[in-house]
Amino acid sequence: MKPRAVQAIEECWCLALPMKHYRPLLLNDTLLLRKLCVTLSHKNYRNIVSLTQNQSFPLVNRLAAFILLSQEGDLYHEKHTQAAEYLGVSYRHLLYVLAQFINDGLLIKSKKGYLIKKQKAVVRTGAGDGPGA
Structure with missing residues (x-):
């Protein structure tokens, strides 16, 4: 084993x-x-x-909630393949929504992962009150 x-x-x-x-x-x-x-x-x-x-909610909301669940401080750095599998979406769809979060100013891409720039906006999105709701 x-x-x-x-x-x-x-x-x-x-x-x-x-x-x-x-x-x-x-x-x-x-x-x-x-x-x-x-x-x-x-x-x-x-x-x-x-x-x-969870499958009835848009990926935008589920990903925001997942980011909050797995963040370490203000940094999100889960492997994309594992996050996509956990959320039940394609790798490509996950990258599309992450790019959307960057464009919306919620995240900043860094060498170590993604810096959560607007914590409150990510919380609202994860609760279904933000983008994609």
């Missing part, structure tokens, strides 16, 4: 177990497996509901 990169949206605890040692014990624990299945199915259901609701 390949290692996976995990990014937390908020502060959390991460528990790592040496799987070589604990795998047989964990796979034979029916209570743990049931709890994992129930938890994952609830999470999957919430994601499907959220995705269905």
Whole structure:
């Protein structure tokens, strides 16, 4: 199994177990497996509901909300391919809307990513009150 990169949206605890040692014990624990299945199915259901609701909003609004969610200080620097996949749009469409944000003065492109120039305007857009609403 390949290692996976995990990014937390908020502060959390991460528990790592040496799987070589604990795998047989964990796979034979029916209570743990049931709890994992129930938890994952609830999470999957919430994601499907959220995705269905989000797809009804224009990309302008969804991208603004995503920028606010993933910003570090005043800088947004997510990989375009990952952002496009997360938002369910093409890479080209994502770049088009980012260029629109730059032209509208919301973002400034830099070597490290995008500087959020007008935070309040991005917040309004993410809430559906700005461009594209």
